[in-house]
Amino acid sequence: MTAHRAVDLRSTSIRVALSAAVVVGVAYLLVAAAVVLIVTRSLTAQVDDHLAQTLDRLSHEPPPAQSTGFGAPPPEHPFGPPVIVWTVYPDGQVISNTANATLPAAYRDVSTPTTITVNQAQVRIDGTQTGAQYVVVGQTMESVSQAQSTVIVAEALIGPVLLVLVFLGAVVIGRRVAAPIERARQRQLEFTADASHELRTPLSVIEAQTSLALSAERSAAWYRTAFERVDRESKRIRRLVDDMLWLARFDAAQAHPDAEPVDLGVMAAQTADRFAVVAESRHLALRVHAEPGSSVVAVPPDWLDRLLGVLLDNACRYSPEGGSVDLSVAHDGSRIRVTVDDSGPGIPPEERSRIFDRFHRATDAPGGSGLGLAIADAIVRATGGRWRIGSSASGGASLSVSWPRAFAGPGESASRQPAEGGPGSG
Numbered sequence: 001m002t003a004h005r006a007v008d009l010r011s012t013s014i015r016v017a018l019s020a021a022v023v024v025g026v027a028y029l030l031v032a033a034a035v036v037l038i039v040t041r042s043l044t045a046q047v048d049d050h051l052a053q054t055l056d057r058l059s060h061e062p063p064p065a066q067s068t069g070f071g072a073p074p075p076e077h078p079f080g081p082p083v084i085v086w087t088v089y090p091d092g093q094v095i096s097n098t099a100n101a102t103l104p105a106a107y108r109d110v111s112t113p114t115t116i117t118v119n120q121a122q123v124r125i126d127g128t129q130t131g132a133q134y135v136v137v138g139q140t141m142e143s144v145s146q147a148q149s150t151v152i153v154a155e156a157l158i159g160p161v162l163l164v165l166v167f168l169g170a171v172v173i174g175r176r177v178a179a180p181i182e183r184a185r186q187r188q189l190e191f192t193a194d195a196s197h198e199l200r201t202p203l204s205v206i207e208a209q210t211s212l213a214l215s216a217e218r219s220a221a222w223y224r225t226a227f228e229r230v231d232r233e234s235k236r237i238r239r240l241v242d243d244m245l246w247l248a249r250f251d252a253a254q255a256h257p258d259a260e261p262v263d264l265g266v267m268a269a270q271t272a273d274r275f276a277v278v279a280e281s282r283h284l285a286l287r288v289h290a291e292p293g294s295s296v297v298a299v300p301p302d303w304l305d306r307l308l309g310v311l312l313d314n315a316c317r318y319s320p321e322g323g324s325v326d327l328s329v330a331h332d333g334s335r336i337r338v339t340v341d342d343s344g345p346g347i348p349p350e351e352r353s354r355i356f357d358r359f360h361r362a363t364d365a366p367g368g369s370g371l372g373l374a375i376a377d378a379i380v381r382a383t384g385g386r387w388r389i390g391s392s393a394s395g396g397a398s399l400s401v402s403w404p405r406a407f408a409g410p411g412e413s414a415s416r417q418p419a420e421g422g423p424g425s426g
Contacts, residue, residue, distance in 0.1 A: 069095030265290035
């Protein structure tokens with residue numbers, strides 16, 4: 001399924017890239033045509049200006065002999081473009097200063113710049129009356145044609161390279177943009193599937209108990225046992241739904257609650273008091289230790305309370321009867337660290353990178369939904385905390401989180417370090 005979705009993502013990104021390349025290609029063709037048109041018009045305008053200047057200079061020259069006609073004036077710049085001059089006399093005789101350059105009869109009285117063909121060559125001509133003669137001057141359009149060819153060849157070379165770059169860039173950008181979306185979609189699908197699986201078990205137990213209760217008359221003791229099972233599974237469903245709703249609200253929230261100064265030592269003691277009954281029911285030794293001094297961190301109190309509750313709940317659940325759970329608050333340089341050690345089975349090193357995955361359990365011990373540590377990790381990351389995962393002195397799990405100290409102690413300065421998160425960071 002994952003491979004199929006990866007193929008879908010690749011094929012979609014290629015289709016999007018092809019569409020982008022087509023759009024860019026069409027736009028490039030339009031721009032290229034516009035560039036050729038602009039260059040042609042600009043160069044043609046320069047030729048027209050040159051012809052107009054030539055006519056102006058010829059109009060100030062004395063009338064030529066009928067046998068010679070007007071000669072081309074010298075170019076304004078050395079090696080300037082040659083000019084063809086036709087002198088049309090009233091009797092219809094046409095004298096040209098260039099051999100084999102016959103002016104078509106239709107253009108012997110031209111008065112506006114016009115492009116014609118003379119001896120299979122494109123020539124731009126213009127004319128004016130000069131005394132009794134009519135003068136037509138022309139200049140070959142070879143330079144314009146060469147410029148057009150150069151521009152078209154350059155565009156033809158640049159175009160494919162540009163389209164390839166656009167295609168590859170669109171593929172890369174498309175995959176980078178789509179990858180987080182696809183991961184989020186995949187995560188949502190997995191979350192829904194896992195949630196359905198987790199809910200199916202307690203619902204099956206409740207359904208089985210109610211079916212048995214309705215199938216025949218039972219004793220009061222049997223009904224009591226059945227109701228205890230239904231109550232236990234109902235509470236399990238409620239905890240699971242509460243955790244899923246919290247994670248859904250957290251994922252959808254655009255802003256997090258404002259952080260407040262909280263004394264981590266006081267909060268740890270209050271959370272331990274809340275779990276004292278749980279520890280006593282399982283004959284666990286729940287110990288709390290907080291170093292003296294300022295233990296104030298800037299974390300939303302509700303989130304911190306939930307985080308400590310998750311850590312203590314896991315420790316009490318996975319510690320064996322008669323085991324121990326230690327909750328400690330210590331100073332770690334410019335940071336405050338809270339640590340929960342238990343005497344349970346511990347977390348194998350190969351599982352430590354996955355314990356924060358939703359619905360993932362590092363052990364097969366019953367009771368958990370696999371969402372507690374996912375919630376804890378979301379809180380730690382959102383508050384700029386750092387995880388440290390290891391083993392306790394008794395061989396169980398050791399989970400600790402640290403935050404920058406909000407208020408400096410004597411002789412110290414508060415330090416705000418960049419937020420880091422994730423398994424193994426410390």
